[in-house]
Amino acid sequence: MLFFAIIVGSLLWSLVMFRSGLLYEYGIGFWGPHGHDGMWHLALIESLSRGSNEIPILAGNNLTNYHIGFDLFLAVINKLTGISSSFLYFQLFPVVASLSIGYLVYKFVFLLTNNKRQALGALVFVYLGGSWGWVVTLVRGQGLGGESMFWSQQAISTLVNPPFAMSLITLLLGLIFLTRYVNKNRGYDFFGAVVFFVLSIQIKVYGGLIVLFALLLTGLWWYLVKRRLGILVMFGVVLILIWLTFPAFRGQGASLLVFKPFWFLETMMQISDRVGWPRFGEAMVNYRYGNVWLKAFLAYAVAFMVFWYGNMGMRFLAEYEITTWFWNYRKMGAVRVFLLSCIACGIVVPMLFLQKGTPWNTIQFFYYTLFFMSIIAGIRLGKVKQKRYWLILGVFLIPTTLGTLKNIYLTKQPPAYLSRAENEALLFLKTQPEGIVLTYLFDEIKSGRAKAPKPLYLYVTSSYVAAFSGKSVFLEDEMNLEITQYNWKDRKEEINQFYNSLDQQYVRDFLKKNNISYIYWVKPERARLGETQLGIERIYENQEVDIYKVIE
Structure with a gap:
């Protein structure tokens, strides 16, 4: 039964990734958010595999304010094995990650409870946990859907955010070592927990911050109740190592959060989607x-209940289990305190703070709340022996998964694609010597007019040229540049001036000053001046793309 549950759960999870990045008749398709998010990660993987610490979408600038652990891991595998970054990202990692998470969830819960049934229940919730959004869409006559109606993604979309998925692996490994340390007080378990908790922030900063908060509260509780300092010492060691190894934690990333209480509640109620x-x-x-x-208090309380229980779905069963823990709080145990601390942090932060650039990014703290609530709900489910209740539970769990797969990831056509002609052009560019690439700026007006499926250059601003050419781009993917707080707008203005200038000396100086080696244009993109005046020569052409090299 364990093997079957992990295989089925992993298969369902992998479906949100597996079809993207493959070559079809029309080109390479990208479903869900992969036409943007996937391009960002592929660009980072390509850059890191070249040994570069540069942000590949703003050439000449070092990568800051971002957790590179996941991308660095895949870059190392790419370098060692030669397996393409696209295959690693869309096909191989999802399978390995989903299998690993399933196995580690089972191992952790069994270690915590010594009960196979409860460990299996945790697997069910971790793989299938969903919201009540599907009920609302059914009532509205819209069919199964509504996964993120209450703002948060659900279990089926875990792999859509690969750093989050990988951080779950390190968190679970850290929890396994922490559980062993609490039970047996062995030094190497202490060391193992420290290593994996420190790795968590390198992979997903939100997860790392939650770990720090949970370790602090758990350490204080353990000292007050058990008079033992071990977990507080662990917190101190983890904090010091994070301080030394993660620059953003030392202040560079502090300004990324802004205090904006209850924004998610307000927008959840107001926005039509x-x-x-x-x-x-x-x-x-x-x-x-x-x-x-x-x-105001009553209105926000109602909105919070809608947010909480809407996202929880059947995970509300965890509340019954948590209640029993509090009734015997002195016997609760350090690991259970750790889980509750993670849950609390994951809900408090997004209720109070937003992220600059992309405000809704802080909802990712809540992903960890849902994950740990899934585990606790599964523990509660494992105490139910009647099989019919498990079947009834499945009826309420599966609609979110089915709706998301049917409406987003198993549609005939993707929302975005890279045409065969562009793919061939970018593969050619990848074979050329290192150099900075200048592309045309993303055109929101043309994008709005284009019909789905859209080519990547008209889909959203993205990192696709850097991702598929393996080159640094002068300016690309304004969205991620805004998230990571780079000053990209001045460079955008310079590019606009370059394309519209009639001053031959100015445009040549621009290319030379910025060390631009290649220009990548999707037809009919052009500058106002011609090739000779710009000082460039065509090195590649097909029915859709022109690639030029800057003449030295």
Whole structure:
């Protein structure tokens, strides 16, 4: 049964990744968010595999304010094996990660509870946990859907965020060592927990911050209840190592968060592709800013309950289990305190803070809350012996998974693709000597007019040229540059001036000053001046793409 559960769960998870990155008749297809997020990771993997510490979408700048652990891991494998970064990212890693998470969840829960049934229950929730969004979409006559109606992604989309998935592996390994350390007080278990908890922040900074918070609270609890300092010492060691190895933790990344309480609750109620109850959403905001505190409190409390239970789905069973822990809090155990601390941190941070550039990114803290609630709900489920209740549970769990796969990842056509002609052009560019590539700027107006499926250059601003050419691009993927807080707007203005200038000396100086070696244009993109005036020569052409080399 264990083998079957892990295989089926891994297969379902892998379906959200596996079809993307493969070559079809029309080119390479990308489903879900992979037309943007996948390009970013592929660009990083390609850059890191070249031994570069440069951000590949803003040539000449070092990579900062980002956790590179996942991308570095795949870059090393790419370098050692020669397996393409695309295959590693879309096909190989998802299978390995989903199998690993399933096995480690089972191992951790069995170590914690010494109960195979509870460990199996945790697997069910971890692989299939979903929201109640599908109920709302059914009532509205929209079929199965609504995975992220309450803002958070659900279990089926775990691999869509590969650093998050990989951080679950390091967190689970850290928890296994922590559990052993609490039980047996062995030095190498202490060391193992430290190593994997430190790795967590290198892979996913949100997960690392949650670990620090949980270690601190658990350490304090362990000292107060058991008079043992071991976990507080572990917290101190992890904190020091993170401080030494993760520059953003030393202050460079502190300005990425902004205090904006209850933004997720307000937008969840107001936005049409979320809950979409604008009258309620407007009322709660008006009460708040109008200082009508009682009504504001009640409105925000209702919105929070919608957010919490909407996202929880059947995971609300975890609350029954948690209640029993609190009734016997002195016997709760350090690991259970750690789990509860992770859950608390994962909900408090997004309720109070947003991230600059892309405000909704802090919802990723809540992903960890859902993950650990899944484990605890599974522990509770394992205490139910009647098989019919397991079957009933499955009826309520599976709709989110089926709806997401059917509507997003198993559709006939992807929302974005890289044409065969562009793929061939980028493969040619990849064979050329190192050099910075200048591309045309993303055109939002043309993108809005284009019909799906859209070619990547008209889909969203993305890192696709860097991803498939293996070259650093002068400016690309404005979205991720904004998230990582680079000053890219001045460079965008310079590029606009270059393309519109009629000054031959200026454009040549621009190319020379910025060390640009190649220009990549999708037809009919052009500058106002011609090739001779720009000082470039065509080195590749097909029906869709022109590639030029700057003449030295």
